[in-house]
Amino acid sequence: MNQLDFKGKTAVVTGGVQGIGAAIVKRLEASGAKVAIWDLDGPGKVDVADNASILNALQNTLKQLGKIDVLVNNAGIAGPTAPVVDYPIEQWERVIRIDLNGPFLCCRAVVPHMVKAGYGRIVNIASVAGKEGNPNAAAYAAAKGGLIAFTKALGKELAQTGVLVNCVTPAAAQTAILDQVAPEFAKFMLSKIPMGRFVKVEEIAAMACWLASDDCSFSTAGVFDISGGRATY
Numbered sequence: 284m285n286q287l288d289f290k291g292k293t294a295v296v297t298g299g300v301q302g303i304g305a306a307i308v309k310r311l312e313a314s315g316a317k318v319a320i321w322d323l324d325g326p327g328k329v330d331v332a333d334n335a336s337i338l339n340a341l342q343n344t345l346k347q348l349g350k351i352d353v354l355v356n357n358a359g360i361a362g363p364t365a366p367v368v369d370y371p372i373e374q375w376e377r378v379i380r381i382d383l384n385g386p387f388l389c390c391r392a393v394v395p396h397m398v399k400a401g402y403g404r405i406v407n408i409a410s411v412a413g414k415e416g417n418p419n420a421a422a423y424a425a426a427k428g429g430l431i432a433f434t435k436a437l438g439k440e441l442a443q444t445g446v447l448v449n450c451v452t453p454a455a456a457q458t459a460i461l462d463q464v465a466p467e468f469a470k471f472m473l474s475k476i477p478m479g480r481f482v483k484v485e486e487i488a489a490m491a492c493w494l495a496s497d498d499c500s501f502s503t504a505g506v507f508d509i510s511g512g513r514a515t516y
Contacts, residue, residue: 285489287496289316293348294495297331297389298358300324302458303408303491306484307355310492319344319351321389322358331358331385334392341392350400353495354393356386356430357408361463362422375422382426383433390437394446403446404495407434408487411452411510419468427452431506438504447503449494454510457481478511 287310294311298304299320308318321329321340330336344351362378363371386407397403412420413427431450438448455461455472461481464472473481490509493499508514 284310284313284485287314287492287498289314289353289492289496292316292352293350294318294353294355295321295344295351295389295393296355296357297321297329297385299355303453303456303484303487304355304357306488307357307491310485310488311353311495314492316353317348319348331356331389332380334388337388337392341396345396351393351396352400352402353404353406354389354397355406355408355491355495356389358385359408359426360423361461362420364419364465364468366419367421370421378422379426379429382423383429386430387433390448394437394441397446398441398444401445403441403444404499405437405446405448406491406494407448407450408491409434409450409452409506411454411508411514414452414506414514414516417468417472420464434506435504442503447494447499449499449502449505449507451487451490451494451507451509452514453482453487454513455481456484456487458484476511476513480511482509482511 294316296308299308300322311318329340359382409430410427412424413431416424434450454476
C-alpha cells in the first residue's frame with residue numbers, strides 16, 4: 284500500500300465500521316490520520332439521517348480531535364430490489380434519507396468548521412448506478428445520482444474556500460451491502476463490469492484517500508470513476 288501523508292490530519296468517516304468505510308478508515312489511519320467513525324453500529328451510535336444525532340457527534344468529535352480536516356460520506360444502504368411500480372414507499376424514503384439526506388446533513392454540519400479553518404476535503408461515496416441507473420433499484424440510483432449532483436453544487440460553492448468536494452462512483456463491491464440485493468441482481472451487476480470482477484474495497488479506499496489528501500489540490504466538484512470500465516462517461 285502506497286503511503287499518503289495524513290500526519291496531523293483528522294477525519295470523519297460515516298459508515299466506517301465495515302466494508303468500504305472500514306477500508307478507508309484503515310488506510311487513513313495507516314497514513315497517520317486520527318479518525319472518528321460515525322456509524323449506527325459504532326460505539327457512538329451516530330444516525331446520519333438524523334440531524335440531532337449528527338450535531339451531537341460533531342461536538343463529540345471536535346472535543347476529541349479538535350478539528351475536522353476530512354469528511355468521507357460513505358454510509359448507505361441498497362434498499363430492496365423491485366420495480367418502481369412495486370417499490371415500497373417507506374423503503375424509497377428510507378434509501379433517500381440515508382444515502383442522500385445523510386451526506387447533505389453531514390456536510391451542512393461540518394462545512395462551517397472547514398471554511399473557518401480555510402481547509403477541508405470532502406469525499407462522497409456515490410455509485411456508477413447514479414450515472415447509469417440500475418433497473419429494479421431506482422431509489423438507490425436516484426439517491427446516488429442526487430449525491431453526484433450535490434457534490435458538483437457544493438464543490439462549486441466552496442471552490443475558493445480551501446475546501447474541496449469530490450465523489451467517487453464505484454461499481455459494485457463484494458460487501459455487506461451486496462448481500463442486501465437479490466442474487467440475480469448481483470449477477471446482473473457483475474455482468475456489466477468489463478473487467479469481470481467486483482471492485483475491491485481497498486481499491487475504492489485508495490482513490491478516496493487520494494481525494495482526501497493534500498495531493499488533491501485542483502480537483503473539486505469532480506466525479507472520479509472506479510467501475511472497471513463500466514462507466515461510459
